[in-house]
Amino acid sequence: MKSVFLSAVVATLLAGNAVQGQDRGPVTNLPLPRYVSLKASEGNVRRGPSLTHRIDWVFTRKDVPLEITAEHGHWRRVRDRDGVGGWIHYSLLSGARTVIVEHDMLELLSQPADKALVVARLELGVIARVLECDTTWCRLSAAGYKGWAPKERLWGVRADEIVD
Incomplete structure (x- = not known):
């Protein structure tokens, strides 16, 4: 009986952590979603999180605010105010808020x-x-x-x- 109770407690704690984990990026442990800005004057936005994925969009406005919605390795899934976006390399982003x-x-x-x-x-x-x-x-x-x-x-x- 004790082990069933402990298993239930552990399962409840793990479920609670999973819900909390959804609010944090798995790579940076920073909040998701969160806002950043485009550091470069141009940034390729790809269909997936790697250079092998095709470019769907190019942001061409330095300092444009972007919302990060997901993380994967060195890649961040972003969207602009119109909801347009995809995956962009983290080196093109800045923590400076705009x-x-x-x-x-x-x-x-x-x-x-x-x-x-x-x-x-x-x-x-x-x-x-x-x-x-x-x-x-x-x-x-x-x-x-x-x-x-x-x-x-x-x-x-x-x-x-x-x-x-």
Whole structure:
């Protein structure tokens, strides 16, 4: 009876770890999904995680934010804001955080408050560096300007994510 109980406990613990393991990359042990940016000015995106797989897509915009959804060896499965993606070599990616502006003429504000002074306006599709994010606002840097924008109007940061 004791061994049946212990087996059940071990099975429960292993099942719990398997669920937790789904949230972490098997190679880096970093959270999945997570955001990174394209380090290079060009990056081949392949159908599978090796050089023998054909190139399906080429990202051509340095610093574009990408979401990593899986890991395999030196390869990361990524997608862009349109859901397009595949496998890319990790050496082409950077941990530097960027976002894409999802709202045309997005106001960059001096403080994280709706009535704050407007520092700049960013066009739809602008890529900005993330300096920090709280629960609802992100402090960004773009074209020499720094300011705050509502997180909900950006792609490249999770709604529940805090960046410091």
